[in-house]
Amino acid sequence: MKKWNKDKEELVSLGRIFSYHSAKAKAPDGSVSGDFDVLHFADWVNIVALTKDDEIILIKQYRVGNDDVTIETPGGAFEMGEDPLDTAKREMLEETGYESKNWEKLTAINPNPAFMTNKLHIFLALDCELTSPQNLDELEDIEVFTCPISELHEMIKADKIDHSLVITALFFAAYKVDALKAFV
């Protein structure tokens, strides 16, 4: 199957975390064309972070989209010119105070290719140790906790973890960590 031809984008509105564009795309045979919503975001990272005792490091934070507190893996957005691994190390340290000397990049996926242009880079951090206090942005309000991997399954089943990007990160980490494979 051939891809369509996206021939121009126009800025509709500049948001805080994205820029909203209208894009025109045309079928390969030229028979049909239409206008589509496109959101440009910075790339994101998500970190499946395990301690030496095989507990997973999770965060609770208020999210305005669902207007509730969610349980997530640590993560965040690239700063200008930042490398994915540096972003992951920075976000984990800022949000949780944990560091690791054992990082592995698992994959980069599309959060939602229907209308979003960015990628989510998923990392596994093993043997994490608490080295610092949190260092949060003014509008971040994050509670850190660890829990045994064996409790993840129940948290997902009970809709306590219900963020698609967190579930996707756990999925890829389960390819690498047997203890996760058994319980996600």
Add this chain to the structure above:
Amino acid sequence: MKKWNKDKEELVSLGRIFSYHSAKAKAPDGSVSGDFDVLHFADWVNIVALTKDDEIILIKQYRVGNDDVTIETPGGAFEMGEDPLDTAKREMLEETGYESKNWEKLTAINPNPAFMTNKLHIFLALDCELTSPQNLDELEDIEVFTCPISELHEMIKADKIDHSLVITALFFAAYKVDALKAFV
């Protein structure tokens, strides 16, 4: 941890698939408040659809966000007042021509609670049978194919399936279908 107080939203821009609002939210103790981007979408469905021979029904379609053809499970957005199961049946029939008499709702998750208000409803459809030709919207260009469940693992490893919502749907289906558990 307490949730913040979201006290008002203002419409910034009306898109084709969302409405973009600016929301004001305040920390529970009133110490900090800020403005956040919020996108209102209709709820979505995603269907893990298996044939009687345990092949999975997948679609290829051009996506303007990543400007490429993606491989996905069938799915789509609620129409006004539509029930999740009716949406799932309609989208599967329109996009693929397949029907099932064996539907199960697996869960509803947050596609991205950081800024999106909607839910993704995930369904499992077993014993699917091809009953009709596709019935696509003018701007839909979708190719249907089936593949053995045993090939899913390689498709994910090779980044051929890299849409977070598709991976999330497969993850939940794997709780129910042993053949999926082995290969996702």
